[in-house]
Amino acid sequence: MGFEKFGTVSFTSQTRLNPFVDRLFEGKISGSQCQKCGVAYFPPRADCSGCLSSDMKWFDVGGTGKLVTYSTLSYAPTGFEEDLPYTIAIARFKGDIQIFGRLSKTIEPEEIAVGMDLVISPVRLPGDRIAYEFQKP
């Protein structure tokens, strides 16, 4: 199972990162952390861009994060048109991990505020695909 299962539009195959999608199906949102210098990455990377080590270990992003910034889109790239309008956001989680993703449509536009609490959850998409989104705790 690989990135072809992730999101609405297929990702290029990134075989070394396939566990990201497997873990998503298990309900875990995962980043990777360099075991040499400790830098954490999300989305996960197979190699550390800091020290070039390939000694990376998975970790789960959990708990409650804070909304850092967001933007509601009225136009979307090819493949996303049917979802409009939707809100993309960056939220910061424990360990200063910044995650880019979509806000759940269960959050009303007037509720969206920088600094609000968010949790991150896997969401099933049609066609046995999977992604994640930010939801209210």
Ligand SMILES: [Zn+2]
């Ligand atoms: Zn490193």
